[in-house]
Amino acid sequence: MRIDRFSHLDWQGILSGIAQDVEPHLGQGRVADYIPALAEQDPRAFAMAFTSLRGETYAVGQSDRPFSIQSISKVFTLVLALQLEGEGLWSRVGREPSGTPFNSIVQLEREKGRPRNPFINAGAIAVTDSVVGHCGSASPAQTILSFVRRCAGSDAPAIDERVAASERDYGDRNRALGYFMKSFGVVKNAVPDVLDTYFSQCAIAMSAAELSRAGLFLAGGGNDPRTGEAISDHERVDRVNATMMLCGHYDMSGDFAFRVGLAGKSGVGGGILAVIPEVGCVTVWSPGLNAAGNSLAGTLALEWFSERTGVNLF
Numbered sequence: 597m598r599i600d601r602f603s604h605l606d607w608q609g610i611l612s613g614i615a616q617d618v619e620p621h622l623g624q625g626r627v628a629d630y631i632p633a634l635a636e637q638d639p640r641a642f643a644m645a646f647t648s649l650r651g652e653t654y655a656v657g658q659s660d661r662p663f664s665i666q667s668i669s670k671v672f673t674l675v676l677a678l679q680l681e682g683e684g685l686w687s688r689v690g691r692e693p694s695g696t697p698f699n700s701i702v703q704l705e706r707e708k709g710r711p712r713n714p715f716i717n718a719g720a721i722a723v724t725d726s727v728v729g730h731c732g733s734a735s736p737a738q739t740i741l742s743f744v745r746r747c748a749g750s751d752a753p754a755i756d757e758r759v760a761a762s763e764r765d766y767g768d769r770n771r772a773l774g775y776f777m778k779s780f781g782v783v784k785n786a787v788p789d790v791l792d793t794y795f796s797q798c799a800i801a802m803s804a805a806e807l808s809r810a811g812l813f814l815a816g817g818g819n820d821p822r823t824g825e826a827i828s829d830h831e832r833v834d835r836v837n838a839t840m841m842l843c844g845h846y847d848m849s850g851d852f853a854f855r856v857g858l859a860g861k862s863g864v865g866g867g868i869l870a871v872i873p874e875v876g877c878v879t880v881w882s883p884g885l886n887a888a889g890n891s892l893a894g895t896l897a898l899e900w901f902s903e904r905t906g907v908n909l910f
């Protein structure tokens with residue numbers, strides 16, 4: 597296993613060094629303020645966690661404090677939708693970097709309502725629509741939450757109802773994306789149902805430590821090494837990781853790949869999940885965002901993690 601190549605590393609020591617070095621950068625950037633529930637976050641908060649394929653978790657900072665995972669949820673919904681709908685999902689959503697902001701509508705018209713990738717808002721809404729279409733009488737939001745809990749091996753992840761309500765109150769741009777795609781037949785279910793589910797999934801809260809465990813199957817070829825459970829299959833997980841590498845950081849995906857060299861997905865709550873195939877899953881949380889809406893100190897911390905451990909894929 598690739599993790600054996602890193603057995604000499606002092607993971608905890610490396611994380612502690614990063615936490616110390618990142619200190620002067622905490623509070624830089626801008627906390628997401630499109631909803632009050634996120635605007636209240638402490639701009640100096642920081643957490644980092646790494647769970648290895650051996651199942652051990654190493655963590656620093658406020659790693660047990662739940663935060664709003666926002667767009668990181670899109671990774672779990674994509675895996676779930678691919679499981680429910682199969683590869684046909686790709687006829688509704690592309691897998692090319694967008695080069696546009698997370699909530700942009702401009703490309704959609706030119707490309708006939710088919711979003712560039714599953715990680716911009718439009719693409720994630722199309723993916724959520726797929727889950728809604730497969731849920732029958734079950735609640736799609738609870739189905740997504742249950743899947744996230746299964747990945748995490750814990751019932752701790754929860755929908756923060758206050759954040760979900762705020763998302764709904766300020767969600768007109770996302771609704772516009774939903775109706776626009778519906779007009780092209782890309783979204784098939786009732787837009788209010790799809791958006792309600794989308795807002796709830798974005799409002800899932802969990803800690804950096806839990807998130808690093810939830811993402812472990814992405815590093816383990818679809819298997820959770822702690823339980824031996826197959827959460828997805830190898831080929832699918834490889835493709836989700838490739839999509840994350842190219843599209844996981846909006847119009848700064850190239851910058852993240854250049855600096856960190858790992859597949860990663862960010863959320864406007866300040867979290868980032870990054871996958872190191874056959875090694876483990878590393879997460880950070882720091883709410884100050886750069887111009888593209890990705891955690892500023894979090895990206896820096898992951899850049900150092902990659903440099904200091906040598907886990908960069910290239």
Ligand code: GLU
Pocket residue numbers: 665666667668698699717763770798862863864865889
């Ligand atoms: N709830 C956010 C939105 O849909 C998610 C954006 C993000 O995390 O990038 O606007």
